[in-house]
Amino acid sequence: MTALLEIENLRVSFPTASGRVEVVKGLSLSLGRERLGIVGESGSGKSMTGRAILRLIRRPGRQQADRMVFDGIDLQARTERGMRQLRGARISMIMQDPKFSLNPVMTVGDQIAEALVTHERLPRRDVRARVIEMLHSVRIHDPERVMDLYPHEVSGGMGQRIMIAMMLIPRPDLLIADEPTSALDVSVQAQVLDLIDELVREKGMALILISHDLDLVARYCDRILVMHAGEVVGACAARDLHKASHPYTRGLLAAVPRMEETREELPVLDRSAWGGT
Amino acid sequence: MGWNMSVTAISLQNLDVSYGTTKVVQGVNIEVAEGESFALVGESGSGKSTILRAIAGLAPDWTGAISVLGAARGHQVDRDFATRCQMVFQDPYGSLHPRKTVDAVLSEPLLVHGFGNRSARVAEMLAAVGLDQRFRFRFPHQLSGGQRQRVAIARALMLEPKVMLLDEPTSALDVSVQAEILNLLKKLRRQQGLTYLMVTHNLPVVSFMCDRMAIMQKGRVVEIAPATALHDGSFTDPYSQSLYAASGGNPDRKDQP
Numbered sequence: 001m002t003a004l005l006e007i008e009n010l011r012v013s014f015p016t017a018s019g020r021v022e023v024v025k026g027l028s029l030s031l032g033r034e035r036l037g038i039v040g041e042s043g044s045g046k047s048m049t050g051r052a053i054l055r056l057i058r059r060p061g062r063q064q065a066d067r068m069v070f071d072g073i074d075l076q077a078r079t080e081r082g083m084r085q086l087r088g089a090r091i092s093m094i095m096q097d098p099k100f101s102l103n104p105v106m107t108v109g110d111q112i113a114e115a116l117v118t119h120e121r122l123p124r125r126d127v128r129a130r131v132i133e134m135l136h137s138v139r140i141h142d143p144e145r146v147m148d149l150y151p152h153e154v155s156g157g158m159g160q161r162i163m164i165a166m167m168l169i170p171r172p173d174l175l176i177a178d179e180p181t182s183a184l185d186v187s188v189q190a191q192v193l194d195l196i197d198e199l200v201r202e203k204g205m206a207l208i209l210i211s212h213d214l215d216l217v218a219r220y221c222d223r224i225l226v227m228h229a230g231e232v233v234g235a236c237a238a239r240d241l242h243k244a245s246h247p248y249t250r251g252l253l254a255a256v257p258r259m260e261e262t263r264e265e266l267p268v269l270d271r272s273a274w275g276g277t
Numbered sequence: 278m279g280w281n282m283s284v285t286a287i288s289l290q291n292l293d294v295s296y297g298t299t300k301v302v303q304g305v306n307i308e309v310a311e312g313e314s315f316a317l318v319g320e321s322g323s324g325k326s327t328i329l330r331a332i333a334g335l336a337p338d339w340t341g342a343i344s345v346l347g348a349a350r351g352h353q354v355d356r357d358f359a360t361r362c363q364m365v366f367q368d369p370y371g372s373l374h375p376r377k378t379v380d381a382v383l384s385e386p387l388l389v390h391g392f393g394n395r396s397a398r399v400a401e402m403l404a405a406v407g408l409d410q411r412f413r414f415r416f417p418h419q420l421s422g423g424q425r426q427r428v429a430i431a432r433a434l435m436l437e438p439k440v441m442l443l444d445e446p447t448s449a450l451d452v453s454v455q456a457e458i459l460n461l462l463k464k465l466r467r468q469q470g471l472t473y474l475m476v477t478h479n480l481p482v483v484s485f486m487c488d489r490m491a492i493m494q495k496g497r498v499v500e501i502a503p504a505t506a507l508h509d510g511s512f513t514d515p516y517s518q519s520l521y522a523a524s525g526g527n528p529d530r531k532d533q534p
């Protein structure tokens with residue numbers, strides 16, 4: 001399998017009172033048309049990794065890699081304009097909070113249509129048909145009504161499905177989903193992830209699923225990277241997550257309550273061993 | 278767990294709760310025994326927090342009967358109630374005053390209710406919730422999420438209530454910090470003989486923390502089940518079953534042939 005995305009030695013840093021601090025410290029990965037999960041606790045550098053792939057680290061933050069190639073394209077050599085053409089069209093990102101990412105003064109239908117026409121020239125009638133089809137595929141059953149609504153008029157779960165529709169309508173090759181369901185409750189969470197999963201498989205896309213939830217990532221990915229303090233501390237096939245040998249990964253796994261919980265006390269991480277984050 | 282089934286800590290009878298003209302909780306009947314840990318689970322918007330708010334006096338528009346430790350709750354503000362029952366919220370950042378130190382936050386309820394020996398009580402409570410004394414004069418923004426939740430729990434316990442209403446107390450925390458807070462809540466319940474009524478969307482947390490649960494949908498309780506139903510998915514209501522399935526069921530049993 002030739003890699004769709006290759007990253008070598010990615011570093012992201014921010015200035016602080018005591019000098020520049022690296023929040024991603026030399027991350028490398030190679031991704032085919034597969035589903036990769038990135039897990040770790042908050043602050044471990046997951047989102048910064050996702051954003052760096054799209055070159056979305058805002059100043060004064062800085063990103064630098066030895067190599068960052070997407071489908072033969074050197075991402076670091078691209079102009080900002082060239083990056084904008086890639087974003088959305090070939091690499092899409094779903095963020096945690098749909099309310100925050102949707103434009104509040106534009107109807108749902110117009111936003112999805114805009115996501116499509118910025119990347120593809122189409123007659124207006126076809127645009128409308130594609131938007132309706134996309135809303136159907138994210139299980140919105142009355143797309144004609146929903147198209148005319150504004151973001152504040154839809155529930156959290158529907159807002160997230162609209163986000164997904166918007167991100168997938170240009171048919172990207174790589175979808176980066178950063179905690180796509182953390183703002184949703186369990187029943188809706190499973191629906192949204194099943195949906196992403198189905199669309200990813202159907203369209204042969206690659207997926208990077210970023211989450212702090214180990215069980216969730218194990219359910220929806222083929223391969224998993226575990227991050228801690230800006231570094232990848234473990235990598236394994238999703239089905240082997242529960243056999244992971246790295247002590248940090250083992251510590252995280254053990255701390256999660258189980259459906260059949262019989263332990264009187266949950267084991268906690270010894271933070272001192274990990275630099276006290 | 279050896280709680281005394283003859284004493285009822287929280288009794289809700291035919292409870293309806295409204296906001297304005299919208300009724301969001303309907304016909305809820307729940308009896309929580311003293312010393313029991315009871316969970317409210319269900320999709321968001323199903324009325325879980327509203328039930329806690331009605332008990333705490335924060336959602337005054339209700340009908341039916343609410344009693345806590347045998348005393349009926351009225352609709353008016355009840356100062357004594359705070360000494361029997363306290364609430365902890367999901368987001369400790371939002372519920373702690375940004376300009377008050379930990380010390381001020383913990384001393385305040387003692388002052389209001391005329392308790393003496395305040396400094397010693399604050400020091401004792403910090404130790405009980407596992408916070409080092411060096412955090413005593415810090416402000417909320419100088420604390421991590423887990424530390425803030427410890428402060429919120431400490432504040433709720435200052436008046437030595439017997440009943441605690443916990444609204445998603447660990448939903449905003451990382452798994453390892455969640456484990457610390459859940460252990461703490463479990464230890465405090467054991468040591469102080471507390472009763473918990475806890476809202477959560479996380480079924481494994483119920484398995485660890487609770488004896489029973491009420492599953493809610495659209496303002497109604499569809500089923501009350503023992504926490505052990507989570508082991509094998511033995512729920513009777515279709516909605517409860519779908520919630521269980523959406524949470525991934527019990528993977529430890531699925532693996533077995």
Ligand SMILES: Nc1ncnc2c1ncn2[C@@H]1O[C@H](COP(=O)(O)OP(=O)(O)O)[C@@H](O)[C@H]1O
Nearest residue numbers: 014023040041042043044045046047048049061
């Ligand atoms: N603008 C910024 N300035 C300084 N540090 C930042 C900034 N943005 C993020 N960070 C730091 O980068 C680290 C990694 O953040 P992030 O990738 O968002 O973590 P995660 O997504 O794993 O929770 C965190 O410690 C965070 O505090």
Ligand SMILES: Nc1ncnc2c1ncn2[C@@H]1O[C@H](COP(=O)(O)OP(=O)(O)O)[C@@H](O)[C@H]1O
Nearest residue numbers: 296301319320321322323324325326327328476
């Ligand atoms: N202060 C309020 N005013 C009006 N409606 C509210 C208020 N708080 C909650 N609601 C509505 O009441 C219903 C139940 O909410 P809530 O008890 O918070 O649900 P849960 O805690 O189960 O997610 C929801 O439809 C919610 O939108």
Ligand SMILES: [Mg+2]
Nearest residue numbers: 046047048179
């Ligand atoms: Mg993040």
Ligand SMILES: [Mg+2]
Nearest residue numbers: 325326327476
């Ligand atoms: Mg709630």
